Amino acid sequence: QILSSLFKEPEDWLPENKASLLLLCGLEVTKEYLKYLLNQALLLQDGNKFPKLGDLFLGLFTMQSRFQRKLDPIFTCMDEIAILLPLDKRQGFLNSVWDAMTNEYVEVLDEEADLDENSAEACLCKDSKAHLCTAMKSLAVRFIMKGYAADGGAAAADAAVPETQSPMGTTAVDENDDMEE
Numbered sequence: 720q721i722l723s724s725l726f727k728e729p730e731d732w733l734p735e736n737k738a739s740l741l742l743l744c745g746l747e748v749t750k751e752y753l754k755y756l757l758n759q760a761l762l763l764q765d766g767n768k769f770p771k772l773g774d775l776f777l778g779l780f781t782m783q784s785r786f787q788r789k790l791d792p793i794f795t796c797m798d799e800i801a802i803l804l805p806l807d808k809r810q811g812f813l814n815s816v817w818d819a820m821t822n823e824y825v826e827v828l829d830e831e832a833d834l835d836e837n838s839a840e841a842c843l844c845k846d847s848k849a850h851l852c853t854a855m856k857s858l859a860v861r862f863i864m865k866g867y868a869a870d871g872g873a874a875a876a877d878a879a880v881p882e883t884q885s886p887m888g889t890t891a892v893d894e895n896d897d898m899e900e
Contacts (some may be wrong), residue, residue: 722752734819738778746792749779753800761808769808772800773815777823780854781847790857813862820858824851 722741726732741749753772760769779793797816801809831844 734774734778735782737775738782742779742782742786746796750796750799753796754803757800757803769812769815772812773819776816777819780858781850784850784853790854794861817858820851820855824855827851
């Protein structure tokens, strides 16, 4: 609850700013906050939608990428949260994470289109786009591997294309390789 109050002062924090603080606090604090958000969402009985969790995972994936760290700890957190959900709510949770990431990507593309390509803001958009692409491609591979692997996908996802892994523990992403709109 303390973090929830902090994240509203002086106004609501951006998901990336929340994620930065949580990552600096460590995985245990991050997991506890994620569990708190999950419990709040379940208490509100908001159907199969988990927008606050989706937004926070967007921030966690993006900032972990920006900090040039492996995405694996965030995937582990996501798996731990998903397991806590009733089976009928898991798809809604995963959709919320994916929707947050794709919506942010579209927003970055729209913002970038309105900027002078040599401006500082355009450089920030390009950087954001690259980190979102890294996270989205890794998440898509993870979803596919977990969906097809008989053991729940953990071993298959960890073994996916090992020869092309980057230092961040994800498949390598060419920064010039824009995702299709």
